[in-house]
Amino acid sequence: NAGVMQNPRHLVRRRGQEARLRCSPMKGHSHVYWYRQLPEEGLKFMVYLQKENIIDESGMPKERFSAEFPKEGPSILRIQQVVRGDSAAYFCASSAGQDAELFFGEGSRLTVL
């Protein structure tokens, strides 16, 4: 049973470009969470999604960031017009239910030049 799969593992973008990060949850999991981790920091909650629904986006920046979890395919975290401050590791986690254990992926490391 494959774990949470994130890709790309590393992504380099220039300021103003778009970054798309993908997350395939564990088989049977319909709950997906995105977290951002700056160097030497803890993980900051961004958004919680279930299939086709955003449940909690209280941690998402108001502009440039969006997330989706379509009926088919992976969850996507999209960052438009990236800036240097967006450089971070972005982690996805999935669970089988709201009260179930979270399993994390290995993260996608975004570097903005």
Place this chain on the structure above:
Amino acid sequence: GENVGLHLPTLSVQEGDNSIINCAYSNSASDYFIWYKQESGKGPQFIIDIRSNMDKRQGQRVTVLLNKTVKHLSLQIAATQPGDSAVYFCAENNHQAGTALIFGKGTTLSVSS
């Protein structure tokens, strides 16, 4: 605001010693707490959890203690091994309210042989 994870940022121990990593939380509504281990370049890995109706829970070589009176959480690792070297995060949430996990900043554990 609410913070999780007042901590000593680094803990250095000798192999075979017992380690204690501490965490303070401020949200008295939190009812579920988890300790995660994060090795360099990897995603967080679940270690042990505890619900607010308990004050102690034991796993294999690890024990979590919860003191709700002073809002304090600790992770004890017995007979620490070099493979335990990592960053350890405490996380909390309010299961009843369906909130996402909130992470503290983490403590780096270094184990020397």
